[in-house]
Amino acid sequence: MNLNKALMDSGMWLAQAYLITVVLAAASIWGLARFTAWGRQFWSLTADYFSPRRNWRPLAALLLILFLTLCAVRLDVLLSDWSNTMYTSLQQLDAPAFWQAMLLFAMLASVHVLRVLITFYIQQAFTIRWRVWLNEELLGRWLDRQAYYRTQYLDMPVDNPDQRIQQDVANFVDMSLTLAVGVVNALVSTFAFTLILWTLSGPLHALGMEIPRAMVFLVFAYVIIATVFAVKIGRPLIMLNFLNERYNADYRYALVRLREYSESIAFYAGEKVEGALLRSRFGHVIGNAWAIVYRSIKFQGFNLSISQAAVVFPFIIQAQRFFSKQISLGDLMQTAQAFGQLQDNLSFFRNAYDSFATYRATLDRLSGFTRAIAEARALPEPEVLARGSRLALEKLTVKTPAGALLLADLSLEVLAGAPLLIRGPSGSGKTTLLRAIAGLWPYCQGTIVRPEHDALFLSQKPYLPLGSLRDALYYPRQLPGMANLTQAADIQRQQKAAHASAHGTPGNLDELVSARKDELGTGPETSSVPPAAAGPLAHSRAAAPDPAQAYEANAWTERAQQVLRQVQLGHLIDRLDLVADWGRILSLGEQQRLAFGRLLLAEPAAAFLDEATSAMDEGLEDAMYSLVREQLPRTILVSVGHRSTLLAHHSRQLVLQGQGSGAWEIAAAA
Numbered sequence: 001m002n003l004n005k006a007l008m009d010s011g012m013w014l015a016q017a018y019l020i021t022v023v024l025a026a027a028s029i030w031g032l033a034r035f036t037a038w039g040r041q042f043w044s045l046t047a048d049y050f051s052p053r054r055n056w057r058p059l060a061a062l063l064l065i066l067f068l069t070l071c072a073v074r075l076d077v078l079l080s081d082w083s084n085t086m087y088t089s090l091q092q093l094d095a096p097a098f099w100q101a102m103l104l105f106a107m108l109a110s111v112h113v114l115r116v117l118i119t120f121y122i123q124q125a126f127t128i129r130w131r132v133w134l135n136e137e138l139l140g141r142w143l144d145r146q147a148y149y150r151t152q153y154l155d156m157p158v159d160n161p162d163q164r165i166q167q168d169v170a171n172f173v174d175m176s177l178t179l180a181v182g183v184v185n186a187l188v189s190t191f192a193f194t195l196i197l198w199t200l201s202g203p204l205h206a207l208g209m210e211i212p213r214a215m216v217f218l219v220f221a222y223v224i225i226a227t228v229f230a231v232k233i234g235r236p237l238i239m240l241n242f243l244n245e246r247y248n249a250d251y252r253y254a255l256v257r258l259r260e261y262s263e264s265i266a267f268y269a270g271e272k273v274e275g276a277l278l279r280s281r282f283g284h285v286i287g288n289a290w291a292i293v294y295r296s297i298k299f300q301g302f303n304l305s306i307s308q309a310a311v312v313f314p315f316i317i318q319a320q321r322f323f324s325k326q327i328s329l330g331d332l333m334q335t336a337q338a339f340g341q342l343q344d345n346l347s348f349f350r351n352a353y354d355s356f357a358t359y360r361a362t363l364d365r366l367s368g369f370t371r372a373i374a375e376a377r378a379l380p381e382p383e384v385l386a387r388g389s390r391l392a393l394e395k396l397t398v399k400t401p402a403g404a405l406l407l408a409d410l411s412l413e414v415l416a417g418a419p420l421l422i423r424g425p426s427g428s429g430k431t432t433l434l435r436a437i438a439g440l441w442p443y444c445q446g447t448i449v450r451p452e453h454d455a456l457f458l459s460q461k462p463y464l465p466l467g468s469l470r471d472a473l474y475y476p477r478q479l480p481g482m483a484n485l486t487q488a489a490d491i492q493r494q495q496k497a498a499h500a501s502a503h504g505t506p507g508n509l510d511e512l513v514s515a516r517k518d519e520l521g522t523g524p525e526t527s528s529v530p531p532a533a534a535g536p537l538a539h540s541r542a543a544a545p546d547p548a549q550a551y552e553a554n555a556w557t558e559r560a561q562q563v564l565r566q567v568q569l570g571h572l573i574d575r576l577d578l579v580a581d582w583g584r585i586l587s588l589g590e591q592q593r594l595a596f597g598r599l600l601l602a603e604p605a606a607a608f609l610d611e612a613t614s615a616m617d618e619g620l621e622d623a624m625y626s627l628v629r630e631q632l633p634r635t636i637l638v639s640v641g642h643r644s645t646l647l648a649h650h651s652r653q654l655v656l657q658g659q660g661s662g663a664w665e666i667a668a669a670a
């Protein structure tokens, strides 16, 4: 084996193979995307990312990975030639040739180690960047136009969206690369080792016939027959893997609900029912796990037997030629190795069948998810118009998803000085009317005029976000601690910090740690910062305070403290910056008062209060409404409630009749 020649040949080989591979890969992707369902699914999820018009880097990285894959194949070929040289030197008792082979091996092995490390880094960087992009893409679509809410109205609501965004994206990206690299490696290797085997194999005499280059034909026949059987045996794994993900997600979801509703369940002492549900869901997981085990035993058993038989097969075929001295020991060993390589490469498709099954299931889930988002967007939307701060309904008809009439032809206008109270029997459609006004309810016709962004909806059980009390008070203004994370520039900043930290740059590591703290929220004992130092602009917490920002932060803090006192939550002032699960700590009445605080801080043009005082006594209810009327005289107020005490704070009432009639009447509140 001549080193210079090997280098020259390798250069030529790489150039040719690269050109051919790129062309064939592009044609295959095009063909798959056009003619197979899963190819189309793949394309719809990836086309944008690899579009050079958006960014040339992903495609360049992919081409580099392809090149490194070919380098790996070429190294395998060189090692195969090397093994021939080495075994021949042993057979001929040629010590100088043997030591030269050892030196050559040291060089080849060094290149191999270097290539493996470089490939690892580039592939990991590639998958992480791809995952960041895809996550952002799906998250953006999921949040856009309230798809996360509206998908519930689809005929087939999407199950476990959290799993699809968090886990399936990671799996999809990982497996796309692993499978693509595997396929390219297998195909190029197959080609290269077929050539080697072709030159080494001789004719086979069987049944009075001579088969030239028998070894090549035998290995192909062997693997093709094995693959056909393996596909048959492995096919049910596609469905089983799909079910595995779904059952696990369902089980996890039931566990999360137990935690979310722990208090209600504990009051009901509902452990038995919850336990039965959890065990039943876990039962599905386990039943399916056993089905996977049994099917995998058949599948793996078949694959292993085929691989074991392939170990001795080439020796049996070539033994006669070796003993009759037609080939050397080096040739025999290289034949066995080339056969093994070829068998491995061709078997890639058989062995990767279950990975491919999982991959198809992941593709199905991600495509189902994007489809559901698109369908949710296509759901009808009421016509919502913005005319300054005007609030009016014109010929509004609202129905249930089943088509039952809740409200027919409602027209009214609400003025700031004349708050409206919506009343009616339970289930008559009061909350649904608010949903329609918010633009969330697909099943309505007519026109809604309301302030575009400047409207606040308070429900009976206020939503308290993850974070501090201050975050809860200012919600939904962008949460200070999370603001960094939602912006692409900051994501990049974090990536850079992560990248730098990997190289041990201390400054950047600090930056990463502070970003992570912001992201995760810290424990109560570490997260309380002096009120004066923090504020809604608190992502400046880690940085040196800018005087203008500090002034603004102080103003926010003082206002928040004042509002807490006004809504009779003065005892919480010291804990304004404590990150905790406030939804659990505060009583429902306190949460409702916090929501009134939110209303006072937001000063919206219109406010919709859906039984927002249901957990307060009449004195508190009176105090809260008086506060709002006094502090927000320009805010248009619409309330939903059953209590007659509410009438005192409203000028008019809209009474829904219910019972599917769609009838309503407007009367004075007094």
Ligand SMILES: Nc1ncnc2c1ncn2[C@@H]1O[C@H](COP(=O)(O)OP(=O)(O)OP(=O)(O)O)[C@@H](O)[C@H]1O
Binding pocket: 400, 401, 402, 406, 424, 425, 426, 427, 428, 429, 430, 431, 432, 433
């Ligand atoms: N997502 C949904 N899918 C199907 N039906 C729904 C959905 N949301 C509401 N409904 C139905 O619409 C009707 C009106 O519900 P809504 O919550 O508006 O009543 P409500 O007047 O606010 O009742 P309550 O006073 O008890 O709060 C009910 O019959 C309810 O079952």
